[in-house]
Amino acid sequence: MVQIAVLGHGVVGSGVVELLQKNREEIEKKSGISFAVKRILDLRDFSHLPYGDRFTNDFSDILNDKEITVIAEAMGGISPAYEFTKKALLAGKSVVTSNKELVAAKGAELLAIAREQQVNFLFEASVGGGIPVIHPLYQCLCANRIDRIAGILNGTTNYILTKMETEKADYEETLKTAQKLGYAERDPSADVDGHDACRKICILASLAFGNHIYPETVYTEGIRNIAPEDILLAGTAGYRIKLLGYAALTENNNMNVAVRPMLVSKEHLLANINDVFNGVLIHGDAVGETLFYGRGAGKEATASAVVSDVIEAASRKGNCPFVYWEDSQNNRLTDGGEQFGSFYFRADLSTERLLSILPDARKISAEGKTAWIISSISEKELEERLSQHLFIKLKLFS
């Protein structure tokens, strides 16, 4: 019997406790291990629950309990999740977490402690909710040199962009609907400004490339400026606008990491990932292109990933060597602005004037609106040529 503790009894934490209960037989049969949730940390009163006697508001009850070998951290936020996780790892307990903020900010340090202590620090649920993507990345694709990752990593923004297209609605209106449905927070900035997606692409890139990439060093652009006409015009040209997290190795083994809304060809699988669903494209030198798709959030889906990590942590004796990256000073991050690419843009210039500046630009028109697509130009160059005139520019995903 493996005794575990759950930190936080919110959406994810309660989901973990309930899933371990609901699918107990299935889990025991498949993993060969029985699990018991011995303690749950939460400041609130849950004494009315059938398992109400297991709650504590004192982390030391868990830390000092030698029987507890695996902790599922589901509190969110950096503090005190960070302090608790660090103490637990140092005490020789494995920690699994759904907390992307924690992993993106403190991953390298916590992984180093886990390695030293020969325990596991796992975080499948921190990216893509229930979608198996972290585990496939570090283990199943272990024989590959991973050179590119691109993904729809935030369900809220994907829902908004999908609805803006299907309902022909504007951003503000769609955000309000998303908030009503519980798909967006009252303060939506973590989602709509791209910070959530940024943490996730940083975790994936750190794991794939072996160096910690800190979110605050990554170019991050959200979806607030996307207008209905951009969706219309992009659609006319055969594209859909998606908020993508993107990470690629460049020729010099540097890393190009960004979060931004991009135009994705409607033929591409990523363009067909709609609503709150997430999808992550991973390219390896041997495997080629792979994609992992599913529900990127939600109580049960996230709990599914947390519990799979609990099982992995319990079944693996010692530290899992695959899950590791070094701390870094981001000296390998490049400025993507110099790279050549294709761009969609709108600008307040007459057709004649625009074509005199950018003769190769291709006009898109629909319902009296106009935009342009231009290829083989760097973002810097485009910005310089259109300084003062640019409304919006979006890179094309390729």
Next chain:
Amino acid sequence: MVQIAVLGHGVVGSGVVELLQKNREEIEKKSGISFAVKRILDLRDFSHLPYGDRFTNDFSDILNDKEITVIAEAMGGISPAYEFTKKALLAGKSVVTSNKELVAAKGAELLAIAREQQVNFLFEASVGGGIPVIHPLYQCLCANRIDRIAGILNGTTNYILTKMETEKADYEETLKTAQKLGYAERDPSADVDGHDACRKICILASLAFGNHIYPETVYTEGIRNIAPEDILLAGTAGYRIKLLGYAALTENNNMNVAVRPMLVSKEHLLANINDVFNGVLIHGDAVGETLFYGRGAGKEATASAVVSDVIEAASRKGNCPFVYWEDSQNNRLTDGGEQFGSFYFRADLSTERLLSILPDARKISAEGKTAWIISSISEKELEERLSQHLFIKLKLFS
């Protein structure tokens, strides 16, 4: 240093040797393990290769070598792969294989031996080439009750169906192109008649549901009868024809398993998996719907999966409990013919006559051709009503 042997130096076997060489550093860094290919079994002469001295044509050289702890079987076919695998497992060596025929025919027996001997029998490469799908299914989704799997599991037929649509070409012509490009065998029946897809859905279903499902007991229909007009008419109605492997738990915990061409809504991700690519949809009670996509075949992609299993086998002390299913007499397989569903069909009946038999059928017309779609009917009922008149019927995927 883990010493391994590779059985068979064909496309997959040589790919495994080369990938272990090419990405040696990456693999060692990630897994913490060094690998050496000590012996390669092949009857042909490869003495000209840089590693030509490691070849043997005598399996006992490998079986009796105590240093060799993991064997990668890449010979294909059942015999002698089966005998060699069994002997190796009984001798306490782990075996990983890309051989779907072997796993679909002998999986339960070989898994039982592996469990007894506390070694591993792993087969990620047997389904979906390099796509991580077996591993995510047994480990990452371990906390789920899996109730449905559906997938495009054969690249050859998916290539043919894609080209029939995009080139408006007929089956025979497209098959010839596929053969020229090396995407189809000279004798294409294993692919086009659905047998390859059948083995793969049997492996996935056995793993998900815990009972060995033998391919010869599964309804299997290929793509030979698909006419260009079916693709046209299905397209007009908003569908694409895909050869799907399908496995679902029914209400009574029975299993409904089949391989057949189905109409998939163009909005659905499976409809957007084209050319030689594969995709597997897995539905679990907690995680909801997930999809795994990538290149379903090819030397390097398949080698990527084999090597990941080699690493898994070497890094796991003892048997991996997740990978297991019981032998069974298929007594849980149901006859899907009684189930209600929606169907596309063509029949040589006038509109009046057809509507007198099936008043709810909906007509589809394009380029002077006609077909019908009908909902809420069992396949048996449809066949009975249209006996003598049916050209083709295809189930709708939902």
